Amino acid sequence: MRRSDSDNSAAPADAASTREKLLEAAARLFLERGYAATGVSAVLAEAGVRSGSMYYFFKSKDDLLVGVLDRYLELLRPVLIEPVEAATADPIDRVFTLLAFYRHFLVSTNCRLGCPIGNLALEISDTHEEARQKVVQNFENWCAVVAGWLVDAGERLPASCDRGALSRYVLTVMEGGQMQAKAQKRIEPYDASIAGLRDHFNRLEAEARAEKERNG
Amino acid sequence: MRRSDSDNSAAPADAASTREKLLEAAARLFLERGYAATGVSAVLAEAGVRSGSMYYFFKSKDDLLVGVLDRYLELLRPVLIEPVEAATADPIDRVFTLLAFYRHFLVSTNCRLGCPIGNLALEISDTHEEARQKVVQNFENWCAVVAGWLVDAGERLPASCDRGALSRYVLTVMEGGQMQAKAQKRIEPYDASIAGLRDHFNRLEAEARAEKERNG
DNA sequence: GTCTATAGAGTGATAGAC
DNA sequence: GTCTATCACTCTATAGAC
Numbered sequence: 276m277r278r279s280d281s282d283n284s285a286a287p288a289d290a291a292s293t294r295e296k297l298l299e300a301a302a303r304l305f306l307e308r309g310y311a312a313t314g315v316s317a318v319l320a321e322a323g324v325r326s327g328s329m330y331y332f333f334k335s336k337d338d339l340l341v342g343v344l345d346r347y348l349e350l351l352r353p354v355l356i357e358p359v360e361a362a363t364a365d366p367i368d369r370v371f372t373l374l375a376f377y378r379h380f381l382v383s384t385n386c387r388l389g390c391p392i393g394n395l396a397l398e399i400s401d402t403h404e405e406a407r408q409k410v411v412q413n414f415e416n417w418c419a420v421v422a423g424w425l426v427d428a429g430e431r432l433p434a435s436c437d438r439g440a441l442s443r444y445v446l447t448v449m450e451g452g453q454m455q456a457k458a459q460k461r462i463e464p465y466d467a468s469i470a471g472l473r474d475h476f477n478r479l480e481a482e483a484r485a486e487k488e489r490n491g
Numbered sequence: 492m493r494r495s496d497s498d499n500s501a502a503p504a505d506a507a508s509t510r511e512k513l514l515e516a517a518a519r520l521f522l523e524r525g526y527a528a529t530g531v532s533a534v535l536a537e538a539g540v541r542s543g544s545m546y547y548f549f550k551s552k553d554d555l556l557v558g559v560l561d562r563y564l565e566l567l568r569p570v571l572i573e574p575v576e577a578a579t580a581d582p583i584d585r586v587f588t589l590l591a592f593y594r595h596f597l598v599s600t601n602c603r604l605g606c607p608i609g610n611l612a613l614e615i616s617d618t619h620e621e622a623r624q625k626v627v628q629n630f631e632n633w634c635a636v637v638a639g640w641l642v643d644a645g646e647r648l649p650a651s652c653d654r655g656a657l658s659r660y661v662l663t664v665m666e667g668g669q670m671q672a673k674a675q676k677r678i679e680p681y682d683a684s685i686a687g688l689r690d691h692f693n694r695l696e697a698e699a700r701a702e703k704e705r706n707g
Numbered sequence: 708g709t710c711t712a713t714a715g716a717g718t719g720a721t722a723g724a725c
Numbered sequence: 726g727t728c729t730a731t732c733a734c735t736c737t738a739t740a741g742a743c
Contacts, residue, residue: 307617308617308618309525309527309614309618310527311525311526311527311528312527312618387616387617388617389613389616393613393670394613394614396670396673396674397605397609397610397613397614397670397673398525398610398613398614400603400605400673400674400676401523401524401603401604401673402524402525402528407674407676410674411674411675414671414674414675440683440686440687441687443671443680443683443684444664444683444684444687446667446671447663447664447667447668447670447671447680447684447687448663448664448667449667450666450667450670450671451662451663451664451665451666451667451668451670452663452667454609454612454613454663454666454667454670455612455630455659455662455663455666457612457613457616457617458612458616458623458626458627458630459627459630460616460623464659464663467656467659467660468659468660468663470656471656471657471660471663471691474691475687475690475691475694478691478694478698482694
């Protein structure tokens with residue numbers, strides 16, 4: 276399957292690179308300005324790509340959005356989860372290390388941007404069905420990882436504590452905290468939200484310890 | 492100041508009504524489609540008003556957005572707080588009655604729309620400064636009311652518990668829960684979020700009771 | 708696969724008569 | 726205060742040469 280000899284059609288050059296540049300530019304602009312407020316022409320300018328090329332890879336602006344959300348699905352583990360697991364061994368600490376990663380991103384952008392998935396979730400869920408499903412998948416995968424850590428925490432959480440439900444609660448607090456940080460352009464609301472969650476975890480861990488003592 | 496005799500200029504007819512219709516239409520459409528995705532012409536059609544009239548009351552689309560957020564500031568007490576306080580006397584229960592009001596709104600729209608303020612918060616905070624400040628004011632007023640209830644709860648919460656911080660945490664959970672409900676088009680994620688918060692409150696109340704016992 | 712050129716509809720906003 | 730008409734621009738998307 277060499278393409279160098281008699282393949283005189285569609286010479287791919289670096290096809291991946293063009294597609295990549297479009298996804299990267301679109302992701303950045305959708306995050307900075309929102310989906311509807313970002314014109315295709317802005318994506319093209321940012322990517323240094325011409326209209327014809329974009330519509331070769333993506334059949335519409337909507338399709339580009341779906342591509343961006345697919346990219347986020349791919350990036351979850353290498354960009355977020357693996358660094359967290361490498362940095363932190365303790366399963367409960369991993370949850371808060373993950374939340375600290377988001378904090379770092381917030382601070383490094385002066386709290387202007389917020390969560391890429393969360394922003395799109397609210398903007399497009401009711402009007403772009405395919406993209407909405409990708410948002411849900413992003414949330415699901417995120418929660419599955421966190422739920423795994425909570426399962427790893429074993430007896431450090433009460434036996435009655437539903438790990439899946441708690442992982443979704445962690446997402447709730449993370450997104451709610453980022454929303455307020457973005458609105459206020461200050462990190463404090465995010466920190467306060469995580470502190471609230473930390474307090475909740477402390478109480479869950481205390482209950483688990485008491486449980487353990489009672490049972491010998 | 493009668494306007495019926497020699498006032499041959501700018502006969503106000505029902506000026507308020509036109510402005511009102513525009514705000515109502517804009518609020519509905521911004522909620523259903525988002526700010527950027529809503530054209531001025533759609534607002535005009537929905538309100539049954541012509542372009543010239545709109546630009547008499549609002550100097551730009553942005554200005555209309557600010558007007559909508561001002562309207563939400565006005566509506567907080569009559570539409571949300573007063574009904575909650577009328578329905579529920581217990582200060583801590585009032586918090587969860589308020590959260591149940593949002594649940595009702597979510598369910599009644601099949602979880603399609605979410606929180607009007609939260610949606611706009613993420614869409615416009617980074618690009619529309621004046622509107623962003625109105626969003627912040629909406630959040631502040633909401634939290635001030637909730638914080639007041641938490642203060643009313645007195646010794647039912649631990650002495651060390653910061654009521655203002657807790658009110659913001661309640662907002663965090665409410666917004667994060669609505670985001671997931673909207674993304675999934677199901678009420679369950681919202682209910683699970685509120686259940687998580689309820690569990691946290693239960694533990695805070697338990698600690699307050701233990702505190703009280705210790706101190707006589 | 709990439710380019711240019713452009714279609715065709717829609718955008719926010721304004722002017723000026725009434 | 727409301728109306729019509731319209732400007733100047735941007736939007737997404739496509740056609741067809743290379």
